[in-house]
Amino acid sequence: MALLEVSNLVAGYGETEILHGVSISVDEGEIVTIIGPNGCGKSTLMKAVVGLVDVRSGRVTFSGADVSALPPQRIARSGLCYVPQTDNVFPSLTIRENLEMGAFVRNDDFSERMDEMFDMFPDLGSRPSLRAGSLSGGQRQMLAIARALMLDPVLLLLDEPSAGLSPGMVGSVFERIRGINRAGVSLLLVEQNARQALSMSDRGYVLSSGENRLEDEGQALLDNAEVARLYLGGSRDRTESDSPK
Template identity: 55%
Template sequence: MAEPFLIGEGMTGGYGGTTILNDCTISVDRGEIAVIVGPNGAGKSTAMKAVFGMLDLTAGSVRLDGRDITRLAPQDRVPEGMAFVPQNANIFAGMTVRENLEMGAYLRRDDISGTMEQVFDLFPILREKQRQNAGELSGGQRQQVAVGRALMTRPTVLMLDEPTAGVSPIVMDELFDRIIEIRRAGIAILMVEQNARQALEIADHGFVLVTGENRYTDTGAALLANPEVRRSFLGG
């Protein structure tokens, strides 16, 4: 079988001498959604950060489209096609919505207007509020700004850390709908999500982590149907 488009394989590492990930493997293909779920403290966000180069690995590797990028710094992975949206501090609150989106394209030297229109088509509220300071928006709208700014880099991989944290169920459903649309454009989406059941419903693949290790790896549908996964991680 062909290797996944993006794979963090056998990743072991942590912070300050404390090992958090233990032989953890995460992967995603083009045009697919892969979701990392698990209990609090399972190492979900750490695994995401490791794939993006924000964690020094003591073992394992990260490969993008067959190329070993393990030693690339996070800022050097952006030109390679990776975009990362952190859970917190993911917008410039004192800048307008449009300025936030323009900041996402700071590495580009071509015409960004077409990509800007695509973001506005995906998130119509951002077109309406493009002259408003991003810090004045609702939590869900700020998340749209953060995702839109990442899309301005024209990524091949979009990484989302808890994209629905702190938003209402209605806003969560809307964000998931937009994530599905992004996948249809052929972008690989890797995300950590606290709303595990809902995330697995839209996921092509899921990774259940416990104490930094892979406990279950399967399709989203198979994980939802697994009695042990349902009992231990999805509330029955």
């Protein structure tokens, strides 16, 4: 049984249908990446999975339970947590306060978890009273991830965690993501840095216009000429048309 199973998901905004029956799954322990053109519905898919956009038809099951109609807080508490693409920290609050906000649906004492986050992210732990607004882009992204980790998720959804970061920072964010996965958290990513994301992913999906386009192992998608041409900024290798006839 898959940890997350999304079947024939239909969702949208107002009159507009954006996802026309999308199906994806994540198995326990996996890193799975979704790529696809701007506006194809990647963020909408993540929001529908975590209850922030209504599921019009189809089903989302998590650990075998149907969560399609549950409110976001219930879904988060069940171990399915999400870091949005934008506005994912509170800039006017301190690092510590942001982590406290992350734990808002916990009813237990989360001070130990906060200490674990400060150990895992020393840049944050060394100055917990700093306002999030004065962090660099990369540190802010780490804070957003740490905030979601406060709930000790089983599955973490990250919407473009490397967007807008310098190439060096992109590498270190991806390294963190691998570490989180090694620590036992399954991951579903949406990424524009498709090559790097797919190379650390067990599997990947290509979406286009609100529909499944392709699905394969991460490496197989990297090796796919069409994927390379459309989504990876050109092929690493020479394409067939470049080869001598």
